[in-house]
Every structure is written in C-alpha cells, then in structure tokens.
Amino acid sequence: MPTAVICSDEFAPLGRAESQTLGMGGIPIAVIPHPLAGNTPDEVERKAGAVADEVMAILTRPADQLVADYRGRFLRPMGKQLRQRSA
Numbered sequence: 839m840p841t842a843v844i845c846s847d848e849f850a851p852l853g854r855a856e857s858q859t860l861g862m863g864g865i866p867i868a869v870i871p872h873p874l875a876g877n878t879p880d881e882v883e884r885k886a887g888a889v890a891d892e893v894m895a896i897l898t899r900p901a902d903q904l905v906a907d908y909r910g911r912f913l914r915p916m917g918k919q920l921r922q923r924s925a
Contacts, residue, residue, distance in 0.1 A: 841865060842896045844889065846872035850912035864905030866896045867912055 841862075845853050847869045857865045870885045877885065896904060 842868055842893065844868045844870065844893065846870055846874055848872040851914060854912040864909040866904050866908045868892045868896060869912070 843853050843857070843865060845867060850867050850869050853867050854863070857863055857867070868889050870889045
C-alpha cells in the first residue's frame with residue numbers, strides 16, 4: 839500500500855530529512871502552498887485542488903517508481919526566509 843506525506847512547502851525539506859533519518863528517504867511528499875492555518879474555505883479548496891492530481895498519482899503508481907521519482911526532492915530549503923518579529 840502506498841504511503842505519502844502531504845505538507846506545506848515550508849516544511850517539505852524537514853519532511854525529507856525526517857524520512858531519510860527513518861530510512862524512508864524515497865517516501866513521496868506532496869506539497870501544498872504555505873500557510874495552512876487561517877485559510878478561507880476558497881483558499882483550502884484551491885490548495886487541495888492544486889495537489890489532488892499528485893496525490894492520486896502517488897496512490898496509484900508502483901512504489902518502486904515513486905521512490906525513484908521522489909528520493910531527490912526537497913533536499914534543501916525552498917529559499918524563503920523567516921520574517922523577524924518587531925520588538
């Protein structure tokens with residue numbers, strides 16, 4: 839049975855690092871735009887729609903193909919920087 843992780847783009851590199859640490863470095867990670875909290879119903883629908891095809895592909899493709907396709911994804915941070923709070 840296929841296994842996958844769905845997370846926001848901010849946390850995909852952390853998800854990959856954790857999966858590698860647990861010996862599952864090729865687990866598929868489907869990414870949705872950050873943030874998840876505070877989204878309107880329309881935003882949630884749009885974000886879910888954007889990742890739906892990838893999730894369906896993950897659930898229906900052979901596991902060995904998924905491992906080969908996903909092992910090298912999200913190895914580095916996405917290049918965004920955390921905003922500093924004003925004191």
